[in-house]
Amino acid sequence: MSPVELCEIRGGVVSYVFQEPGASLNPVLRVGAQIKESLKLHKPDKATDAEVIRLLKTVGISAPESRIKDYPFQMSGGMQQRVMIAMALASEPKLLVADEPTTALDVTIQAQILELLRDLKQRLGMAILLITHNLGIVDDMADRVAVMYAGQIVELAPTRELLRRPLHPYTKALMASVPKLSGGAARLTAIPGNVPRIGDFPPGCRFAPRCPIAKEECSENIPELLEVESGRWVRCPFWR
Numbered sequence: 001m002s003p004v005e006l007c008e009i010r011g012g013v014v015s016y017v018f019q020e021p022g023a024s025l026n027p028v029l030r031v032g033a034q035i036k037e038s039l040k041l042h043k044p045d046k047a048t049d050a051e052v053i054r055l056l057k058t059v060g061i062s063a064p065e066s067r068i069k070d071y072p073f074q075m076s077g078g079m080q081q082r083v084m085i086a087m088a089l090a091s092e093p094k095l096l097v098a099d100e101p102t103t104a105l106d107v108t109i110q111a112q113i114l115e116l117l118r119d120l121k122q123r124l125g126m127a128i129l130l131i132t133h134n135l136g137i138v139d140d141m142a143d144r145v146a147v148m149y150a151g152q153i154v155e156l157a158p159t160r161e162l163l164r165r166p167l168h169p170y171t172k173a174l175m176a177s178v179p180k181l182s183g184g185a186a187r188l189t190a191i192p193g194n195v196p197r198i199g200d201f202p203p204g205c206r207f208a209p210r211c212p213i214a215k216e217e218c219s220e221n222i223p224e225l226l227e228v229e230s231g232r233w234v235r236c237p238f239w240r
Contacts, residue, residue, distance in 0.1 A: 147168065
């Protein structure tokens with residue numbers, strides 16, 4: 001794929017919202033200019049102050065007519081993230097990739113950003129790929145979940161089914177490690193061992209060195225991602 005074709009996809013078809021808006025926005029450019037830059041690249045006929053103001057209104061920023069002149073440091077973390085979302089929406093993408101979009105925000109602002117993403121998804125008919133380690137957010141936002149370990153999808157299923165009955169040993173271990181409000185456990189359940197370094201994966205199944213049900217053959221053969229039930233995919237031959 002040529003650089004021109006990639007540019008048409010990046011931002012044109014797929015847009016990306018990073019987890020740290022303060023590090024993603026240019027500190028020496030006004031936010032209006034940064035949003036307009038995205039418009040000039042993908043929608044040059046709409047690269048106007050009026051369209052920038054409309055985008056800021058879409059993501060819930062009050063007084064957008066004056067906010068377009070602000071620098072990022074003049075905004076709170078939540079407002080910076082809304083600017084990042086406005087910039088991502090400027091190209092009218094079909095898919096929005098949100099990489100831990102609430103990590104740097106406090107709990108109240110997290111809820112506002114998630115509600116905004118949910119509203120935009122419904123209003124604009126846009127798909128969202130949400131990357132997160134927070135199972136509460138997964139339960140609240142996702143229709144389907146792909147659980148990844150060491151760069152591989154190990155389980156893929158509808159959200160409620162996966163959270164109610166995880167099948168892969170790693171997914172089960174993740175669910176077991178979530179703190180519970182009730183119960184008298186003295187310590188949290190942890191997964192033994194460490195995640196392998198990129199490029200230094202163990203032979204066979206990447207989770208085998210930490211898996212409680214691993215067998216000798218797990219370290220010899222790379223398991224395939226197989227559909228074990230209707231709509232449910234698991235990368236483990238011993239999932240039962």
